[in-house]
Amino acid sequence: MSIQSVADLRREFLGKPLDLHIGGRWVPSCSGARFDIVDPSSGEPFATVADGGAADIDLAVQAARAAFENGPWRSMPPSERARLLWKLADAVERDGDHLALIETLNTGKPLRVARAFDVHLAVESIRYNSGWATKLGGVTHPMSQAGEWHAFTVREPVGVAGQIVTFNVPLTMAANKMSAALAAGCTVVLKPAEQTPLTAIRLGQLAEMVGFPPGVINIVFGRGKETGVALVEHPDVDKVSFTGSTAVGKAVLAAAGGNLKRVTLELGGKSPVVILPDADIERAMDAATMGVFGNSGQVCAAGSRLLVHGSIYDRVVEGIARRAGMLKVRPGLDPECDIGPVISSAQVQRVLGYIDGARRDGAELVCGGRRPDRPGYFIEPAVLAGTRPDMAVVREEIFGPVACVMPFDDCDPDAIARLANDSVFGLSASIWTRDIGLAHRLARRIKAGSVKVNASAALDFGLPFGGQKQSGWGRENGREGVEEYTELKSVAVCL
Structure with a gap:
């Protein structure tokens, strides 16, 4: 990657306001505060982003709730959700050099790894999860109770999903979590790691470009102790998916207890x-x-x-x-x-x-x-x-x-x-x-x-991933990873 490409990136992406994405708009934080993003290869700041807080999380959750309950997302045919996700994967693939450069500047990882691994897996995860949008059905069940019955199960989206990703593979993780939730029919509030929010911004821009309705994808940056806690504790969030340390995962679990929201935890390891x-x-x-x-x-x-x-x-x-x-x-x-x-x-x-x-x-x-x-x-x-x-x-x-x-x-x-x-x-x-x-x-x-x-x-991405013991709860990837964003309902009709 030439120096000119880095200069272009600084002018065309980093030189513009890097704000929160709430309800289909890019907006500064309610407080107006911003914080620096540091290049770990130099130890020097190279970008600033809006510093979101509890008030911004509340606005994002409201937008996600409105899009889920009243917007076109809920009524959109599953095949159309799948097509939108596939279009997003195509956009990520076309933008791969750009995304890889952002990821390298933000995380410090080798550029060739960012291109061949992080961007490639982001594309593959979105494409894989898009296929589940049309396949989340239930089963019929023979009833032993007297009479004639038609009994069956259905899978329904759990609602608003709060997603918190860590700093090590931010693009791949954000793409995978978001696409699984979106395939299931949920709307999303994503909080990237405070150190590495930049590819999430670009992912949000690409989603907007390919036509995702306002409020379906919301992105709020900020510190975990305020912004992350606000997202996990929010009473109108139905599901939290967190990737990070075991210590923080235990705190997430405690904070989610207020409304007994569903929780998936992908935590630490010592493999x-x-x-x-x-x-x-x-x-x-x-x-x-x-x-x-x-x-x-x-x-x-x-x-x-x-x-x-x-x-x-x-x-x-x-x-x-x-x-x-x-x-x-x-x-x-x-x-x-x-x-x-x-x-x-x-x-x-x-x-x-x-x-x-x-x-x-x-x-x-x-x-x-x-x-x-x-x-x-x-x-x-x-x-x-x-x-x-x-x-x-x-x-x-x-x-x-x-x-x-x-x-x-x-x-x-x-x-x-x-x-x-x-x-x-x-x-x-x-x-x-x-x-x-x-x-x-x-x-x-x-x-x-x-x-x-x-x-x-x-x-x-077809193989479920997750941990036993203190390495987490639930699974990501595969059918199981998408079904984590659904609720199973039983329906019994007496004929």
Whole structure:
């Protein structure tokens, strides 16, 4: 991407007011306040957006409620909703270079990753979810009660959906959550992460361009402690979908209790990667390296606990460290960038604090774990050996480029599963072995919402995604993800 393209972006997008989208209009916040957006590759502000608050959330919810109850969205045929979503996917695809550049400036991730991964998945998620608009039917039910009956179920949209997304994959997450809710017939109030609202703005502009009715999609920026809380607590919001940390997810759950709104929580993880001695070791090390260091480790399903059989432990530690050391830590616009910065200065200090704590507890820092001497929020990918299950670096989600490698010697599936399950989290897991029987036995025993065999990622929008234990409630993706935005009603007619 040329410097001229960045200059064009600053003039044509960032140089214009970046306001809230409420009821089909782009408006400043009620308070008139604004806040800076920082480029994590430089640590410098490069844009300002309207700073929404509780009053703005209330206006957005009112607009979403009016569009749901009285606007054309409720009466629009499902096939027309599907066509609108498909048109939005086409618009996102056409605008892909623009969106990727915005995402890279806002998150710091490599530009090629933003284009090939984030934009591509945003398009695919909208297209996938659009197909469910015409397929959310019920079933007929034979009644055992005396008499003649026609009994059936119907699925109805739950209503106004409040959606809160985190900073690591903001475009993909916003597109996926919005399109699932819209396919179900809901209207939406989206609150992006305060650090990364910019692609949500562009997504709202594209939705407006392709013809979504006013009030169907509303976008409000702001801090979580005020704006996010106002959205979750609002009595006229029927459903909340939140992606973020487990600690904040628990607060969301408590705040949603006022009107018992439906809640989906996609929360933290500390995902195990089990590497057995019969695995394709080189392939496993390649995948494990990017599975923990990709997106600078800012991935909920990052495979940050590497459980490696003792017979190959030294080889894997050396191999992962060598691969980590070869990753180029650069600004996202640098064509050679493999790993960009983490999102903020506070996150740098958090990650470094975990590494320092692990070393004090006796872990060995095999490589990385330092902050390069340059502007921006960069951390060299760290490999920690000699870690133990009782260490904070092993037990707690770091959300940074830190791999904890631990050996095991017993190949019994129950023993391995005990190690893998020794966590409050249960989001994801990976198993590396050529023994398909052992792989199946382990997959049954590991407590995780998704288990991959001989792969670090298996992202498909038809496959439900979510966590067990403290990794969340409910599912996204697939039929189940769209049905989270519906209520099931039973109808029994005595003939």
